[in-house]
Amino acid sequence: MDVNRFHREGILTEGRRGNWVWSRDSEEVGRIGYSFTQSGLVLDYRVRAYGSDWEAVMETVPITYAACNYGGTRPYFQCPGYVDGRRCGRRVGKLFSGGRYFLCRHCYSIAYRSQSETGYDRALRRANKTRMALGGEPGTAYWIAPKPKGMWQRTYQRHREQIERDEGQADHLFLSKYAHILSREEREMYFGSDAH
Ligand SMILES: [Zn+2]
Numbered sequence: 001m002d003v004n005r006f007h008r009e010g011i012l013t014e015g016r017r018g019n020w021v022w023s024r025d026s027e028e029v030g031r032i033g034y035s036f037t038q039s040g041l042v043l044d045y046r047v048r049a050y051g052s053d054w055e056a057v058m059e060t061v062p063i064t065y066a067a068c069n070y071g072g073t074r075p076y077f078q079c080p081g082y083v084d085g086r087r088c089g090r091r092v093g094k095l096f097s098g099g100r101y102f103l104c105r106h107c108y109s110i111a112y113r114s115q116s117e118t119g120y121d122r123a124l125r126r127a128n129k130t131r132m133a134l135g136g137e138p139g140t141a142y143w144i145a146p147k148p149k150g151m152w153q154r155t156y157q158r159h160r161e162q163i164e165r166d167e168g169q170a171d172h173l174f175l176s177k178y179a180h181i182l183s184r185e186e187r188e189m190y191f192g193s194d195a196h
Contacts, residue, residue: 001095001102003063003077012036012063012075030097040078047100059101064091081107109174120173127166130159140167 017035081088128138136145
């Protein structure tokens with residue numbers, strides 16, 4: 001769900017209501033009702049978790065306006081997510097539907113990390129273990145530690161390559177898990193132009 005698209009279509013105007021329809025190859029794949037009120041964009045749709053009944057969901061997404069670089073203002077969604085007991089409220093251009101609610105990418109990645117262990121977690125954990133064995137900090141935000149005293153250069157090199165492979169694999173697993181919530185442009189950016 002792209003706020004600029006909604007803006008261009010005139011949906012962010014008080015009193016507007018209607019249905020937003022997603023289609024793929026000219027076939028409808030999703031539909032939500034919307035109405036624009038003083039408290040924001042009210043979404044009205046149905047979801048069904050695997051193996052259970054359809055359930056009606058109503059979600060209000062506040063809209064805020066901020067100045068843009070070239071003058072004027074542009075609208076943003078204010079993410080309505082509550083993840084790990086905390087309100088998100090980030091100002092974002094896009095919301096994704098990977099579950100029950102439309103949330104920002106950040107909320108989805110947190111929810112994903114707190115789920116049961118996946119290939120993504122395992123690859124990252126493996127990388128972190130190697131990072132710490134070399135005397136460094138876990139996490140891709142840190143540099144890999146320099147070669148410990150007494151370790152063969154070749155062994156060190158092998159560890160570094162292993163870390164890079166594991167982290168590359170984790171990125172790939174994360175993105176492929178979430179390919180369905182990415183926009184077409186994002187999918188092309190991450191998976192190449194022939195990805196669908
Ligand atoms: Zn969020």
